[in-house]
Amino acid sequence: MRERNSGGLPYLYLAPALLLLALLSLLPNLYSVWLAFTNYSLNHYSDYSFVGLRNFARILQGPEAATFGRVFAWTVVWAGASVLLSLGLGLFLAILLNNAHVKGRTFYRTIFILPWAIPAFISVMMWQGLLNTEFGAINLLLANLGLDQALATIVGLFTNEPVATPIAWLNTPGWSHIAVLAVNVWLAFPFQLTTCLGALQSVPSDVYEAASVDGATAGLQFRRITVPLLRSALLPVLLSSFAFNFNQFAAIYLLTAGGPAVPGSEAGATDILITYSYKLAFNLFQYGMACAYAIFIFILVATLSGVNFKLTGAFEDAN
Amino acid sequence: MPTRPNPFRLALTHLILLACAGLTVMPVVLVLAASLRKGSTLISTRLFPGMDELSLAKYHELLTQTPFLTWMLNTVIVSVVASLIALVVTALAGYAFARFRFLGRKNGLMAMMLLQMFPAAMAMVAVFRLLQYLGAATGGVLGLNSLLGLSLVYIGAGIPFNTWMIKGYVDALPRELEESATIDGATPTQTFLLVVLPLMGPILAVVAIFNFIAPYSDFIFPSVVMFEESKYTLAVGMQSFISGNFSTNWTLFAAASILGAIPILVLFFALQRFLVEGLTRGALKG
Numbered sequence: 001m002r003e004r005n006s007g008g009l010p011y012l013y014l015a016p017a018l019l020l021l022a023l024l025s026l027l028p029n030l031y032s033v034w035l036a037f038t039n040y041s042l043n044h045y046s047d048y049s050f051v052g053l054r055n056f057a058r059i060l061q062g063p064e065a066a067t068f069g070r071v072f073a074w075t076v077v078w079a080g081a082s083v084l085l086s087l088g089l090g091l092f093l094a095i096l097l098n099n100a101h102v103k104g105r106t107f108y109r110t111i112f113i114l115p116w117a118i119p120a121f122i123s124v125m126m127w128q129g130l131l132n133t134e135f136g137a138i139n140l141l142l143a144n145l146g147l148d149q150a151l152a153t154i155v156g157l158f159t160n161e162p163v164a165t166p167i168a169w170l171n172t173p174g175w176s177h178i179a180v181l182a183v184n185v186w187l188a189f190p191f192q193l194t195t196c197l198g199a200l201q202s203v204p205s206d207v208y209e210a211a212s213v214d215g216a217t218a219g220l221q222f223r224r225i226t227v228p229l230l231r232s233a234l235l236p237v238l239l240s241s242f243a244f245n246f247n248q249f250a251a252i253y254l255l256t257a258g259g260p261a262v263p264g265s266e267a268g269a270t271d272i273l274i275t276y277s278y279k280l281a282f283n284l285f286q287y288g289m290a291c292a293y294a295i296f297i298f299i300l301v302a303t304l305s306g307v308n309f310k311l312t313g314a315f316e317d318a319n
Numbered sequence: 320m321p322t323r324p325n326p327f328r329l330a331l332t333h334l335i336l337l338a339c340a341g342l343t344v345m346p347v348v349l350v351l352a353a354s355l356r357k358g359s360t361l362i363s364t365r366l367f368p369g370m371d372e373l374s375l376a377k378y379h380e381l382l383t384q385t386p387f388l389t390w391m392l393n394t395v396i397v398s399v400v401a402s403l404i405a406l407v408v409t410a411l412a413g414y415a416f417a418r419f420r421f422l423g424r425k426n427g428l429m430a431m432m433l434l435q436m437f438p439a440a441m442a443m444v445a446v447f448r449l450l451q452y453l454g455a456a457t458g459g460v461l462g463l464n465s466l467l468g469l470s471l472v473y474i475g476a477g478i479p480f481n482t483w484m485i486k487g488y489v490d491a492l493p494r495e496l497e498e499s500a501t502i503d504g505a506t507p508t509q510t511f512l513l514v515v516l517p518l519m520g521p522i523l524a525v526v527a528i529f530n531f532i533a534p535y536s537d538f539i540f541p542s543v544v545m546f547e548e549s550k551y552t553l554a555v556g557m558q559s560f561i562s563g564n565f566s567t568n569w570t571l572f573a574a575a576s577i578l579g580a581i582p583i584l585v586l587f588f589a590l591q592r593f594l595v596e597g598l599t600r601g602a603l604k605g
Contacts, residue, residue: 009415009419009507009508010415010419010421010424011421013411013412013414013415013419013511014411014412014415014416014427016407016408016411016412017408017409017411017412017478017482018412018427020404020408020474020475020478021431021434021475021478021479023475024471024472024474024475024476024478025434025437025442025475025476025478025479026434027445027449028442028445028446028449028475029434029437029441029442029445031442031445031448031449032441032442032443032444032445035444035445035448089339093336093339096332096335096336097336099324099332101324101329102329102332102333102336108336108340110588111340111343111344112339112340112343113587113591114343114344114347115343116587117583117584117587117588117591118347118580118583118584119532119535119536119553119554119579119580119583120536121536121537121538121553121554121557121558122557122576122579122580123346125557125558125561125572125576126346126347126350126573126576127346128561129350129353129561129569129572129573130346130349130350135569137349137353137366140366141349141366144366186342186343186346246438247438247440247441249440249538249539250538250539253538253539254538254558274438274440277443278440278443278539281443281444281447282542282543287444290443290444291444291445294440294441294442294443294444295441297438297441298436298437298438298441301436301438302436305435305436309432
């Protein structure tokens with residue numbers, strides 16, 4: 001590569017981006033780290049001051065600790081289950097679609113990509129209406145098909161109490177967890193499907209042909225060629241999707257607003273860290289605490305991204 | 320790969336695909352059906368309106384008696400401003416990282432990658448405070464309740480990713496044209512503007528669309544920053560339809576969903592190939 005002595009010109013080209021980055025990304029982030037160490041809140045709106053680690057101590061011990069533990073655990077379950085379910089569905093459909101004998105593959109792909117092409121806030125609000133207990137189309141549909149009683153009976157076998165119909169999708173702790181996950185899988189599987197299909201199609205077909213000639217069965221080909229290939233291609237996707245779902249604010253907030261309420265806690269049954277941080281800031285006006293929560297989110301996301309960068313060798317691209 | 324398809328497996332495949340396709344379109348079809356009703360409520364024992372009930376009344380009401388068009392316009396203004404500014408600054412930065420060698424280049428690229436890890440929503444309190452300050456300092460031009468202020472929020476968050484995408488694209492462009500332009504006496508800036516920029520068309524289109532879709536689809540920042548109904552974006556405005564009483568506004572909301580989704584739907588499908596490549600390429604590198 002021919003080195004060019006470019007003098008000050010590159011800095012001139014970079015200046016606008018760096019200036020905006022410093023003002024609009026670095027500064028707010030540093031400022032929010034600083035606020036996490038203050039008592040900035042409605043009670044200390046203009047006279048807030050540095051309080052050291054007090055917010056973090058409050059989160060990790062004392063009455064708030066139980067809420068933090070519960071919200072944190074659900075955040076991990078939410079992100080993990082969302083990724084595994086949407087990846088599982090996406091991979092399954094990709095394998096079905098990666099078969100040259102299946103006609104109408106373009107048609108199916110166009111349909112399956114639809115949830116990705118609609119702004120998420122619109123889809124989630126649509127689902128909120130469709131899942132409405134008394135008036136929602138989902139319960140109406142289940143009732144018309146005679147499935148609501150059956151579903152309630154089956155679920156009732158696993159819970160100790162009988163399940164009421166029409167099903168209160170968004171207003172009972174158990175159903176609301178199922179509902180937010182189901183909606184998020186609907187939102188997320190098109191991306192996973194597209195990624196899996198890309199990975200599957202990146203194997204030249206002569207690899208499979210050679211394996212066939214050597215007498216490998218379809219099952220063996222899948223285990224020895226497809227799975228190893230997918231594992232290396234999908235691990236980074238898995239990690240970044242996990243990090244993305246950690247902060248999947250709209251899917252929770254616009255569906256249940258974090259609810260239903262949990263007695264004795266400000267955080268509802270489906271609140272994840274980011275929605276709870278939002279509530280702390282803009283409903284309860286505890287800005288300092290909200291920022292302290294955000295730091296926990298950052299540590300988790302940064303760890304995941306760090307692992308991801310290492311895996312993909314992204315840092316080497318900087319050369 | 321089996322050479323001859325098993326008809327039973329093929330039929331089963333189609334059955335599963337059709338069932339999944341049905342579940343995928345179901346919510347959209349139900350909402351589309353609701354938007355074509357005359358009545359205003361969610362209450363109905365029939366899922367689909369009969370032919371005699373079909374009407375565009377809700378669309379008419381939406382466009383004439385609600386601020387829907389104002390919200391749509393606000394959303395488009397915020398998204399276009401964010402997209403254009405992001406485009407100009409990241410085109411310059413991405414090109415500089417790809418073609419120039421200078422002190423701090425590698426660290427700059429690393430710093431961009433690290434900044435990308437900060438979730439934008441993490442800084443929502445800080446963004447709120449900063450816009451408050453900016454509003455006081457600029458007499459409201461850039462502060463809370465300002466469309467321009469909101470678009471600034473998105474520009475910062477997208478710069479690292481977009482710069483990396485553009486750098487990657489320019490890295491892959493052949494250098495011969497630039498070299499011959501230099502030999503012919505073009506200045507570096509002329510080379511960039513007249514030779515490279517036209518070649519960057521596809522990636523610039525992708526960046527522009529990404530940076531249009533992201534603000535358009537965001538709920539969290541406008542909900543924090545916009546207080547006046549006349550300054551709402553679609554996300555916040557549509558939520559105000561349903562946050563009061565969903566059952567009385569359901570059909571109106573349904574019409575808003577359809578109209579609100581169309582611009583992004585059209586962009587997405589028109590440019591699906593580029594967008595999907597751009598989004599998944601990085602992920603598939605490993």
